[in-house]
Amino acid sequence: MTKKYFEDLDVINKVFKEEEEESLPKPDMNKPVFKLYPKAAENVKAGKCATCGKEIKAKDFKDDLSKKEYGISGMCQKCQDDIFG
Numbered sequence: 001m002t003k004k005y006f007e008d009l010d011v012i013n014k015v016f017k018e019e020e021e022e023s024l025p026k027p028d029m030n031k032p033v034f035k036l037y038p039k040a041a042e043n044v045k046a047g048k049c050a051t052c053g054k055e056i057k058a059k060d061f062k063d064d065l066s067k068k069e070y071g072i073s074g075m076c077q078k079c080q081d082d083i084f085g
Ligand SMILES: [Zn+2]
Pocket: 049, 050, 051, 052, 053, 054, 075, 076, 077, 078, 079, 080
């Protein structure tokens, strides 16, 4: 029982980890910036980049930091690169 439990735990953790990697933090739509820029808010709500309107895909982000940044600004990887270099 114990060994099986640990095996299952391992499998479950792996599944969750994969899901985590594919999921993106959702930008907080209550931020003042989205009130100032309704167009950006519209894009984010539609799953698009706040600034260029390109469709957002989790795999387009190169690392967790970029995903985190998306969760803040709603910007795609390319727009982040353009701004942060
Ligand atoms: Zn963009």
